[in-house]
Amino acid sequence: MQLSIVTTLYKTGSFLNEFYERSVVAATKITPDFEIILVNDGSPDDALEQAILLQQRDTRIVVIDLSRNFGHHKAMMTGLAYAQGKLVFLIDSDLEEPPEALESLTKRMTDEDADVAYGIQRARRGKFVERVSGRIFYWLVGKLCEVSLPPDLMTARVMTRRYVRNLIRHREREIIIAGIWQITGFRQVAVELDKQENVKKTSYAFFSKLRLAINFITSFSNTALYLILYFGLAISFLSFFGLATLFLRYLLFNHPPEGWTSVIASVWLFGGLTIMLVGFIGIYVARIFTEVKRRPYTVVRAVHRATAQDSKLDVW
Numbered sequence: 001m002q003l004s005i006v007t008t009l010y011k012t013g014s015f016l017n018e019f020y021e022r023s024v025v026a027a028t029k030i031t032p033d034f035e036i037i038l039v040n041d042g043s044p045d046d047a048l049e050q051a052i053l054l055q056q057r058d059t060r061i062v063v064i065d066l067s068r069n070f071g072h073h074k075a076m077m078t079g080l081a082y083a084q085g086k087l088v089f090l091i092d093s094d095l096e097e098p099p100e101a102l103e104s105l106t107k108r109m110t111d112e113d114a115d116v117a118y119g120i121q122r123a124r125r126g127k128f129v130e131r132v133s134g135r136i137f138y139w140l141v142g143k144l145c146e147v148s149l150p151p152d153l154m155t156a157r158v159m160t161r162r163y164v165r166n167l168i169r170h171r172e173r174e175i176i177i178a179g180i181w182q183i184t185g186f187r188q189v190a191v192e193l194d195k196q197e198n199v200k201k202t203s204y205a206f207f208s209k210l211r212l213a214i215n216f217i218t219s220f221s222n223t224a225l226y227l228i229l230y231f232g233l234a235i236s237f238l239s240f241f242g243l244a245t246l247f248l249r250y251l252l253f254n255h256p257p258e259g260w261t262s263v264i265a266s267v268w269l270f271g272g273l274t275i276m277l278v279g280f281i282g283i284y285v286a287r288i289f290t291e292v293k294r295r296p297y298t299v300v301r302a303v304h305r306a307t308a309q310d311s312k313l314d315v316w
Contacts, residue, residue: 003034004085007093008075013047015095020054022099029103037062039079042069052304059306067299073177074297081168088159096196097156105158108191115163115186119154119193147179173291176216228277
């Protein structure tokens with residue numbers, strides 16, 4: 001197998017037929033020997049039914065039906081584990097990223113003798129709040145994490161099989177796939193692409209993006225823990241200095257401190273900060289709890305393919 005196209009299905013039933021047709025055209029320009037792997041991530045629409053109908057018409061299609069919704073990143077990792085191609089093209093199926101990018105990504109990867117060619121947005125799409133929040137996210141990652149994450153990263157990427165084999169060796173249960181793409185290493189090159197608009201409502205709402213940012217930082221950096229320590233030391237020093245000042249006022253001027261309102265306000269302020277910081281540390285503890293249980297990424301309910309052969313790589 002020369003090429004595998006891997007994508008996930010979640011509320012993308014209305015785009016699936018066009019995605020399939022455009023992907024076939026794009027893949028044929030590269031090689032006639034290809035497969036298309038569709039991972040149904042518990043999609044609530046008719047995406048699975050459409051995918052099975054496509055598989056019955058085209059034996060090059062493999063449909064992996066997950067038992068429920070496990071999340072975009074875990075579904076992608078599952079699809080990559082089933083890919084057999086020497087080259088693997090990972091892309092979302094909602095047509096925001098054009099399947100035609102396969103040709104330019106493959107050419108760039110070949111010209112640069114790289115193992116990965118990935119897409120970045122030529123101009124960041126979205127409203128003002130989305131653009132600003134995106135900039136803040138990449139700034140925080142750059143400041144707090146050891147992983148260097150390219151700004152405006154897209155899902156679309158072409159990868160060699162040796163890269164994919166090493167990529168799926170990562171065994172985190174809380175997967176932040178963008179970080180795993182980077183820490184896997186190898187030579188990776190960026191290609192500017194245009195992200196298209198569509199009518200599909202994004203699955204990443206504000207709080208989902210906020211959670212993703214927190215998970216990324218706690219997955220790839222211990223810097224936040226050191227910042228909490230430094231913050232605690234600074235507060236302790238300031239508190240000691242303040243108490244010493246009040247004590248000296250009482251000894252030298254016989255003037256006891258006044259203003260209980262400010263005292264109560266300070267108690268509330270530092271009480272809230274303490275709860276917040278303890279909660280942040282709790283996230284790290286929760287991640288440890290999740291990892292030690294060693295639960296699988298996903299549970300596959302059924303695999304629809306032309307043959308009964310199960311070629312999934314053993315990553316679980």
